[in-house]
Amino acid sequence: MxxxxxxxxxxxxxxxxxxxxxxxxxxxxxxxxxxxxxxxxxxxxxxxxxxxxxxxxxxxxxxxxxxxxxxxxGGTTISLASLRRLGTLVVLFVTFVAAIPHCGFLTATFVFVGVTPILMGLRPAWHAVIAAACLSGLLWLVFAVLLKSPLPADIIFDRQGVFAWIF
Incomplete structure (x- = not known):
């Protein structure tokens, strides 16, 4: 169409x-x-x-x-809505990368994975938040707990962060 x-x-x-x-x-x-x-x-x-x-x-x-x-x-048809979605995704990704040093990788991932599908109109908010929480928790479990890999300081997933009681 x-x-x-x-x-x-x-x-x-x-x-x-x-x-x-x-x-x-x-x-x-x-x-x-x-x-x-x-x-x-x-x-x-x-x-x-x-x-x-x-x-x-x-x-x-x-x-x-x-x-x-x-x-x-041949030619390909592009809609302005597609270009807007692409621009939104680029802005969100640049923001994600810029946020990592300030709030930590896991927190930035949680926010990026949670907000992106909502702003792109792909998923209901509760799906996005559950997926973001699961992915961030899984990344924390794999890197911090199983591999004991040092992660940068994080606002949520740090020893002094919101989930400090888990440690």
């Missing part, structure tokens, strides 16, 4: 933009892997493993885009 807010864009432009995003993401993950390799002892394992997997996944994404680039000559 087309509306007056829809516009056509050549598919190769979209593929080129997506390819650029994949390469930038691969470069970001590669940089994080390089930084993570400087950590001492077992603290380097998770950042290095996750960053390496992210680099490989991003490169696989880029290779897949290269394979379909020459065959895609």
């Amino acid at each position: 087309s509306s007056r807010d829809d516009f056509a864009v050549p598919s190769r432009w979209l593929i080129a933009a997506e390819f650029g995003a994949a390469i930038l993401l691969a470069a970001l993950f590669a940089t994080l892997a390089w930084v993570g390799s400087g950590y001492g002892g077992t603290a380097a394992f998770m950042p290095l493993a996750v960053s390496t997997l992210g680099t490989l996944a991003s490169l696989a994404w880029a290779i897949g885009l290269l394979r379909k680039y020459p065959r895609n000559e």
Whole structure:
């Protein structure tokens, strides 16, 4: 269904933009892997493993885009609503990354995972909050309890935080 807010864009432009995003993401993950390799002892394992997997996944994404680039000559219709949702997601993600040093990874994850589906209109609020609580709790359990990996100071999941009684 087309509306007056829809516009056509050549598919190769979209593929080129997506390819650029994949390469930038691969470069970001590669940089994080390089930084993570400087950590001492077992603290380097998770950042290095996750960053390496992210680099490989991003490169696989880029290779897949290269394979379909020459065959895609048609146009694609994009709606302004889709662009608004994309812009909202970008702003939320940048806010998430900027919030990590100030409120901690687990708290920022809880807020990001809880707020994003609500603002994007994807899930009811109670689904998003339950999913955010489960994911944050699982991340805390895996990293802090099972792996005994040092996590940055956190507002909620810290020894002096809201859930201090658990420790």
